[in-house]
Amino acid sequence: MCRLFGMSTGGPRVRADHWLLDAPRSLRAQSHRMQHGAGLGWFSLGGEPVRDRAPLAAFANADFDLHARSVPSHTFVSHVRDASVGGLTVHNCHPFVMNDRLFAHNGVVKGLDTLRTWLTDVERAHVSGETDSELVFAYLTAEIRRRGDTTAGLVEAVRRIGSELPVFALNLLVAEAGRLWALRYPESNELWVLSPGRGGATGPGRPAGAPAPVPAVVLASEPMDDQPGWRLLDPGELLVVDGLAETSLSPFEPLRHPLRRSDLTSREAASQTTAPTASVPVSTAIIPGPAAPVPATSAG
Numbered sequence: 534m535c536r537l538f539g540m541s542t543g544g545p546r547v548r549a550d551h552w553l554l555d556a557p558r559s560l561r562a563q564s565h566r567m568q569h570g571a572g573l574g575w576f577s578l579g580g581e582p583v584r585d586r587a588p589l590a591a592f593a594n595a596d597f598d599l600h601a602r603s604v605p606s607h608t609f610v611s612h613v614r615d616a617s618v619g620g621l622t623v624h625n626c627h628p629f630v631m632n633d634r635l636f637a638h639n640g641v642v643k644g645l646d647t648l649r650t651w652l653t654d655v656e657r658a659h660v661s662g663e664t665d666s667e668l669v670f671a672y673l674t675a676e677i678r679r680r681g682d683t684t685a686g687l688v689e690a691v692r693r694i695g696s697e698l699p700v701f702a703l704n705l706l707v708a709e710a711g712r713l714w715a716l717r718y719p720e721s722n723e724l725w726v727l728s729p730g731r732g733g734a735t736g737p738g739r740p741a742g743a744p745a746p747v748p749a750v751v752l753a754s755e756p757m758d759d760q761p762g763w764r765l766l767d768p769g770e771l772l773v774v775d776g777l778a779e780t781s782l783s784p785f786e787p788l789r790h791p792l793r794r795s796d797l798t799s800r801e802a803a804s805q806t807t808a809p810t811a812s813v814p815v816s817t818a819i820i821p822g823p824a825a826p827v828p829a830t831s832a833g
């Protein structure tokens with residue numbers, strides 16, 4: 534499945550190169566299996582979201598490496614894509630940006646024609662790609678605007694999606710400057726957190742004389758190193774990270790129309806595998822050729 538990464542330091546601007554490039558199961562390492570695109574999002578000094586994305590595997594993308602090593606921020610969202618449907622184009626790569634927020638997703642959400650009817654023409658105009666992920670983000674953004682609160686809007690949007698649309702998994706990260714929202718829904722795909730009190734930091738120990746690691750909340754689709762402090766979010770758990778403060782909410786009912794793997798197309802099912810990166814030798818990775826765009830039901 535696509536892999537998610539998020540990090541919040543609570544204020545200090547740092548680089549995310551350890552988790553993105555150097556950790557045993559960094560996002561770059563994971564991209565040997567998720568080769569359909571990579572992106573990194575962060576926040577400028579003025580608080581505006583910035584992102585760089587491309588339909589290239591992270592391990593083959595010099596810009597991904599450059600930004601991971603050089604861009605400082607207090608809040609990051611990153612994603613490597615394992616496409617289920619939709620063209621291998623920049624418009625289908627995560628993270629997405631709307632209304633000063635970053636968004637990344639993995640899973641499968643169907644019923645997209647119905648979802649489009651929940652959006653106004655103006656709201657649909659913000660969607661430039663073919664994925665379910667971007668449509669879900671547009672709907673979340675609309676509900677957040679209507680309610681004037683990110684948590685309330687996110688909860689309302691996910692409740693309606695879980696009640697009315699067929700869903701295999703809706704794992705997502707939403708970021709504002711200094712804040713993150715992480716959802717695992719339901720249990721189909723994993724999402725993990727490494728909290729500061731359990732070992733969360735911007736990286737490993739530094740050489741003598743170098744700056745020490747900064748405490749951070751780290752979120753990822755799989756534990757990125759062998760620290761024992763990684764915690765798997767509960768199914769249906771919404772983790773709200775405000776700086777370094779974490780609040781866990783469980784506001785969702787079970788899915789009304791859950792999808793099983795047998796309900797997915799072969800490509801969708803393949804894109805939702807949870808096998809760890811370490812189990813697949815790099816030498817056996819297969820890079821697919823260009824794919825023609827097709828009507829989207831999921832982003833993977």
